[in-house]
Amino acid sequence: MYLPKHFAEPDLARLHDLIEGRVFGLLIVIRDGVPDMAHIPFVLDRGEGSQGTLRGHFARPNPIWRAFDGAAEARAIFSGPDTYISPDWYVSHHQVPTWNYIAVHAWGRPRVLEDAADVRRVLDDLSARNEARIPGKKPWTIDKLPAEVYDKMTKGIVAFAMPIDRIEGKWKLNQNRTEADRRGVIAQLEASDDPNARAIAAAMRAL
Numbered sequence: 001m002y003l004p005k006h007f008a009e010p011d012l013a014r015l016h017d018l019i020e021g022r023v024f025g026l027l028i029v030i031r032d033g034v035p036d037m038a039h040i041p042f043v044l045d046r047g048e049g050s051q052g053t054l055r056g057h058f059a060r061p062n063p064i065w066r067a068f069d070g071a072a073e074a075r076a077i078f079s080g081p082d083t084y085i086s087p088d089w090y091v092s093h094h095q096v097p098t099w100n101y102i103a104v105h106a107w108g109r110p111r112v113l114e115d116a117a118d119v120r121r122v123l124d125d126l127s128a129r130n131e132a133r134i135p136g137k138k139p140w141t142i143d144k145l146p147a148e149v150y151d152k153m154t155k156g157i158v159a160f161a162m163p164i165d166r167i168e169g170k171w172k173l174n175q176n177r178t179e180a181d182r183r184g185v186i187a188q189l190e191a192s193d194d195p196n197a198r199a200i201a202a203a204m205r206a207l
Helices: 012-021 063-067 116-131 147-155 179-190 195-206
Strands: 024-031 034-041 043-045 053-059 074-085 098-108 157-172
Touching: 012 043, 012 074, 012 098, 012 157, 024 063, 034 053, 034 063, 043 116, 053 098, 053 116, 074 195, 098 195, 116 147, 116 157, 147 157, 179 195
Parallel strands: none
Antiparallel strands: 024 034, 024 074, 043 053, 053 157, 074 098, 098 157
8 A cells, every 4th residue: 555654653563453453354365367355354363473363264155265375465454443634624724635544454375274273263263352342241152053053164164364474554644734733633533423533533642
């Protein structure tokens, strides 16, 4: 992605935080010379590999996984909060509209997981991490499924792992504007009813 230096976020921990906070991403591969993509939930293992490893699974009839030979590159995209910015919110004159947003792109070479224990780990981690996000709920676990149901379900999916080779974060938050302009934008966003706008305001203040 186009990444001017003033919008680049170099902190790997912050990039990982964004991925874990917005686990539903977009995976893009080139298959038979044509881009193919899928929207799926991911689980991130921060400590595996130099920059972490992403895992997930697809329905077996989805042909995208056939490109996962461990050599072909793929890109996973995670979108954070985003919001419109009106030029009327700046102190400076003669400005134009823009959009503030946060995004992370991660590149790697996905491979299919063949071992049953590796597949189970993906499924356990996905359900555990997302069940934990529901306040006051006893987590659902795969152990609640009869063995024959679990076996039938896993035959219908393909799990994968993608060690991250390269990762970039873009925090486009008016870093190229004056402090007065930024304060004007933050004030307007904090007054908004839109949670995305308020999240961008908080990110701007954090800078």
